[in-house]
Amino acid sequence: xxxxxxxxxxxxxxxxxxxxxxxxxxxxxxxxxxxxxxxxxxxxxxxxxxxxxxxxxxxxxxxxxxxxxxxxxxxxxxxxxxxxxxxxxxxxxxxxxxxxxxxxxxxxxxxxxxxxxxxxxxxxxxxxxxxxxxxxxxxxxxxxxxxxxxxxxxxxxxxxxxxxxxxxxxxxxxxxxxxxxxxxxxxxxxxxxxxxxxxxxxxxxxxxxxxxxxxxxxxxxxxxxxxxxxxxxxxxxxxxxxxxxxxxxxxxxxxxxxxxxxxxxxxxxxxxxxxxxxxxxxxxxxxxxxxxxxxxxxxxxxxxxxxxxx
Ligand SMILES: NC(=O)c1ccc[n+]([C@@H]2O[C@H](COP(=O)([O-])OP(=O)(O)OC[C@H]3O[C@@H](n4cnc5c(N)ncnc54)[C@H](OP(=O)(O)O)[C@@H]3O)[C@@H](O)[C@H]2O)c1
Numbered sequence: 190x191x192x193x194x195x196x197x198x199x200x201x202x203x204x205x206x207x208x209x210x211x212x213x214x215x216x217x218x219x220x221x222x223x224x225x226x227x228x229x230x231x232x233x234x235x236x237x238x239x240x241x242x243x244x245x246x247x248x249x250x251x252x253x254x255x256x257x258x259x260x261x262x263x264x265x266x267x268x269x270x271x272x273x274x275x276x277x278x279x280x281x282x283x284x285x286x287x288x289x290x291x292x293x294x295x296x297x298x299x300x301x302x303x304x305x306x307x308x309x310x311x312x313x314x315x316x317x318x319x320x321x322x323x324x325x326x327x328x329x330x331x332x333x334x335x336x337x338x339x340x341x342x343x344x345x346x347x348x349x350x351x352x353x354x355x356x357x358x359x360x361x362x363x364x365x366x367x368x369x370x371x372x373x374x375x376x377x378x379x380x381x382x383x384x385x386x387x388x389x390x391x392x393x394x395x396x397x398x399x400x401x402x403x404x405x406x407x408x409x410x411x412x413x414x415x416x417x418x419x420x421x422x423x424x425x426x427x428x429x430x431x432x433x434x435x436x437x438x439x440x441x442x443x444x445x446x447x448x449x450x451x452x453x454x455x456x457x458x459x460x461x462x463x464x465x466x467x468x469x470x471x472x473x474x475x476x477x478x479x480x481x482x483x484x485x486x487x488x489x490x491x492x493x494x495x496x497x498x499x
Contacts, residue, residue, distance in 0.1 A: 216411070219267040219308075220244045221252050221299070222274025226369025227313060227400045231273060234404035238412075243267065247274065252295040262302035269411060271311040272299055272350070275343070279317070280458040282339035289338075293345035300353035309357065309416075311407065312350035315343045316362035316395060316422075321462025328468045329360075329418040336460035347418070358418045359407055362467050363432075365486075366400030367493055376433050377494075380445055388450040389430040395465045396422035397432055399486030409476040419475075420467040423483035435484065439491055 218235050222228045223244030232244040243265050250261050252274045262270065275292055282288035296312060303310040317340035318333040335341045350356045365371040379387060398421070406421040427435065433447050452461060469480055493499070 214412075215239050215241065216268040217241045217266060218243065218411075219261065219265050219270045221250055221270065221272050222247060224248075224368070225273055225275075225277075226364060226366040226371065227403060228273035229368030230366050230400040231271065231404040231407060234401065234408055235271075238408045240269075252299060253290050255298040255301070258295075258298040259302045259305070262299075262306050262308060266306065267308050269309045269311060270299060270303055271313070271407065272296065273313055275313070275346075277339075279337060279339045279461070282337065282342065283458045284338075288342045289345075292339070292342035293349060296346040296349040300349050300356070303353045303356075309355045310350050310353045311357045311359065311411070312346060313407075314347050314358050314360040315340065316360060316465035316467055317462060318344045318347065318360065319462050319465055321393075321464045323464060326466045326468035327420070329420055329471055336462060339459060351417075355416050357410060357416050359403075359410065360418065360420050360467060361398050361403050362422045362465055363395045363397040364400055364403065365397060365490060367490060368400070372397075372429065372432065373436055373487070373490060376436050377440065380437065380442055385444060386446045386448065387433065388448045389428075389433040390452050390455060391428045391430040391449040392451050392463055393461055393465070394426055394428050394463070396424070396426055396467060397483040397487070398422045399483065399490065401489075402481060402486050406472065406476070406478075406480075409478050410472070413476055415475055419472050420469050421472050422467045422469055422480075423486065424480050425483045426466050427483075435487065436491075439488060 224246035276287045320334040
């Protein structure tokens with residue numbers, strides 16, 4: 190892949206040189222896919238950081254529509270466009286043309302519009318660009334080799350984004366957030382539906398990541414003017430099986446048996462990397478921010494789920 194800036198510490202020199210009177214620079218930020226799991230958390234985080242945020246859900250802005258994208262960027266005149274829109278059903282991507290249209294070609298439209306209107310593009314990407322054969326955490330400059338159509342189309346989206354000057358690609362892994370369907374819900378809903386025995390794979394390892402923490406990370410990267418490719422994930426490497434155990438332990442359901450199974454036995458349509466742990470050292474060095482264990486935002490998620498009104 191063309192990995193402009195990956196692996197080194199990349200800043201926008203002009204941004205860093207700009208006067209910073211003790212406060213963040215206020216920017217106009219367009220967020221696409223704003224009602225998705227990440228978009229729903231990112232919009233309030235960027236607003237709280239002092240930016241003027243224009244969230245556009247799918248129903249208001251279809252990023253596959255080049256004219257609509259161009260019009261939105263022209264009319265809103267954003268300094269930054271954060272693309273949270275994607276076709277994220279990993280197995281469906283194998284056969285559904287929307288994977289290529291939304292994850293790859295639409296990012297070209299966004300990159301074109303950003304280039305024309307001097308906006309910075311932030312593209313969200315995934316650990317699934319890697320093949321999972323490595324035995325140590327993946328760095329930004331490690332070779333990519335996606336195993337699935339989802340991974341291939343997301344990688345094409347990265348490449349499209351990086352053709353826009355000053356673009357930032359943030360790869361994240363195993364997202365969970367209150368606004369979307371995710372692994373935490375998948376486990377809890379089965380148990381709440383009466384299941385007392387679950388089979389969960391032990392042979393895929395990764396770093397679960399909370400969308401509020403990823404949102405703060407995106408804000409921090411914008412703050413320092415980062416460009417190129419960055420990895421962000423919460424701390425803690427686990428298998429899906431261990432993640433399931435952690436979830437059920439935290440909600441006090443020790444009565445549920447979580448049996449080990451394998452990726453091969455599940456025979457899902459899309460292949461997944463066996464090991465997709467992201468190295469987040471570059472993010473930590475550039476932003477100077479520590480990263481929490483996924484267990485902390487998981488605990489917060491479970492409290493907010495139990496008390497949605499609070
Ligand atoms: N979920 C994960 O575990 C994970 C892991 C690593 C990276 N990521 C990446 O993180 C980003 C955010 O993912 P997420 O988990 O928040 O996904 P999500 O909940 O599925 O949100 C994606 C949003 O994009 C919207 N969308 C789909 N097609 C669109 C189009 N043509 N135009 C505009 N909006 C469109 C969807 O709207 P509709 O639902 O109405 O179609 C949805 O609101 C994505 O780039 C994803 O690839 C996700």
